[in-house]
Amino acid sequence: MSYQTLHIERREKGIAWVTIDNPPANAISETLMQDLESCAEELGSDDAVRVIVVTSAHPKTFLAGADLKGMIMNGAQYAGDENGIAKQSARMQACFDRFAKLPKPVIAAINGYALGGGCEFALACDFRLMGKGKIGLTEVSLGLIPGAGGTQRLTRLIGRAKATELIFLAKKLEAQEAQEIGLITKAVPPENLEQEAMAFAEQLAEGAVKAMGLAKRAIDRAEGPIEPGLEIEALAFQDTFKTGEPGEGLQAFFLKRKPQFLRKK
Template identity: 65%
Template sequence: MSYHLLEIERRDKGVTWIHINNPPANAIGYELMQELEEAVGELTDDKATRVVVIASKHPKIFLAGADLKGMMMTSGEAVEDDNFIEKESARMQACFQRFAEMPKPVIAAINGYALGGGCELALACDFRIMGSGKIGLTEVSLGLIPGAGGTQRMTRILGRAMAMELIFFGKKLEAKEAEALGLIHSAVPSEQFEEVVTAFAEELATGAVHAMGLAKRAINATEKGLEEGLKVEAQAFADTFLSDEPSIGLAAFFQKQKANFLEGY
């Protein structure tokens, strides 16, 4: 599949990198959302892809927020549609949700500013590794609110009190600050950034990726309440036996060896 604003790079052990390249500022617009949706579909179906890393080609920006100028210009042309802005927000939410539901581990490799929509995309990923730049939901400083899932995901990750503080004050956190709060999983020096992300992604890729995807489905179901979550977990547990991973893992366990889930990959 051909992309204009994304670069898809397949690396060792089934790790696929999505590089966002939308100059000048890597802002989120209609075309970028469309390509991200297409990439999710392609890599979900790609059996050779075991782990996805979302990164940026911009030297200082992971992903900027929505193209507000373009959105306002378009909204002026769409005055007959009273729900235009709401629909645009829902479109971004749905786009990022595809990564949250992707049945494979997804890593946000943040080596630059991830403010507003960039933070929201990172929050939709399973892991966030950060080098340089700052991260935060800064929309309130513009008289707006996060509109691509940020209010929901940050609250679930950090809790109501901390989410309100960060969102209301529009705080921009450096990597170490974000790591201390639990907003990101790891803060690493910029000069070691790609090396660390690669090692982390490859370690995931050598594991039982099918089981990880099913565990992810069950973890996501916690939002539906305990009863429904337990039902999803039971079905996901049964679904683990639809792959070769249990036989590989159990055989290695009884032989007192480390399981090689890349076998046959």
């Protein structure tokens, strides 16, 4: 199968090394989401693949957030649809959820910035090894909220109190900070990321990966179904556009200035 925005390398012991390559910034576009879904289908149904590692070809960015300009331009197709924005949010949720539900281990080898949607994709993976860059759910700094599963997965991973702090303050964490609170599995020296990710993937690949897939399904059940929360998140993401805050946040983002949400009347 051919892909426009990623490459798949099949390595020893059934490890599939997936490299996202969507220049210039590795933004989450519709084309990338289609490739990710096809990748999940291909590797998930291939019994020869035991472990999946996802990383990036970009030297500084693991995965950027949503292609905001693209979302704004594509918004025309939802004209007259009161749930159009929620549908865009649900589109990203569904894409990332494909990786969360794969019946085999998935590792995010984070080699650069993973902010907003990039963090949300990493949260959908089973493990996160990080070398350089920063990670966090920064959407509130734009007057938005995480809309691709972040409110649900971060809360399940590190608890409500810490998730609330990170989301409200749009914190960007270094690898060591992220490891200390359990956001990532392990912080590693940037020059050793591929080696460390491969060693971890090989350790998993040598184990009973089918049992791991079944355990994953049972663990998900223990936490309760995520679907109702994702639906609420998508609708809440849509409601942010009724507050007027995204207008200021997105304008500031594109103009590279600090947003001014507090204005004198």
